[in-house]
């Protein structure tokens with residue numbers, strides 16, 4: 145039996161559930177207009193300037209990409225005021241997460257994370273045959289004190305998604321400072337900042353300052369504010385020694401040529417990221433106001449998505465919303481059964497979402 149051949153750690157993985165392609169759903173449900181508000185993508189699309197440069201680059205795909213991502217790193221290093229040696233580019237920040245574990249974590253080591261938090265931490269921990277230690281959120285927020293308490297001599301890596309997915313909450317500078325002060329030197333902390341561009345609080349920690357002081361890896365992505373999810377490109381920022389070891393375990397050509405060109409061009413197009421920020425900020429305010437009117441509870445978010453208490457089974461709400469042409473995410477995988485998570489869209493998409501939700505919940 146094939147099952148008998150599979151590693152035990154792989155048998156334990158609950159497969160990530162990908163959504164169906166929109167075209168397929170349109171055909172199945174016989175509706176022409178579907179909006180996808182499920183994966184925290186950017187409704188504005190990619191930067192037009194980046195698209196132009198990517199089209200130009202496509203004629204060179206007979207060549208392998210630059211395995212060192214030289215030009216992109218140069219651009220990033222300039223924008224972050226760091227050295228290129230502090231950067232590793234990944235096939236999405238998902239790959240960065242995997243590379244951290246592949247580099248530092250082995251069988252029976254412990255990896256600490258919040259519960260719920262980004263699902264990939266747990267999957268990656270299982271692949272590495274380490275033990276995932278899950279620390280419940282407190283009032284939907286990362287509980288750094290309890291995370292600190294969960295660290296012991298077996299702990300190798302701590303994942304902190306700041307802001308957290310799926311709640312959208314963040315932890316501030318004072319809390320992070322306190323946490324790092326007590327952090328042992330033999331532990332690596334990954335601050336996963338996939339949504340950092342959307343955070344509006346003034347005291348969001350500048351984690352780049354901690355690099356060198358503690359064993360910190362900051363993971364960021366081009367998938368969200370830059371609108372480049374389909375390219376699969378993200379990056380790690382860390383002390384150069386950490387980066388060197390992570391480079392040993394990555395594939396030599398892990399980031400494709402078009403992604404490198406698109407990401408570098410997108411970095412130069414700061415106006416596009418500013419517009420993404422504005423649309424999310426305005427969209428959130430609009431959605432909050434309308435959810436208040438519908439007397440629905442939700443979690444105030446520092447990201448481009450909102451976690452909403454729909455007061456009944458979220459999976460059912462998801463399925464009914466689908467028939468109205470709106471794809472949201474139910475939270476069963478996160479054990480938040482009465483919740484859905486919606487990505488902030490364009491104003492037209494937000495209105496369509498609210499109309500569908502009103503109908504489905506009989507408000």
Ligand SMILES: Cc1ncc(COP(=O)(O)O)c(C=O)c1O
Nearest residue numbers: 236237238262309338365367378
């Ligand atoms: C907290 C968090 N980290 C990382 C990612 C993955 O981003 P990427 O597309 O760069 O792999 C996501 C995507 O949803 C996320 O929510």
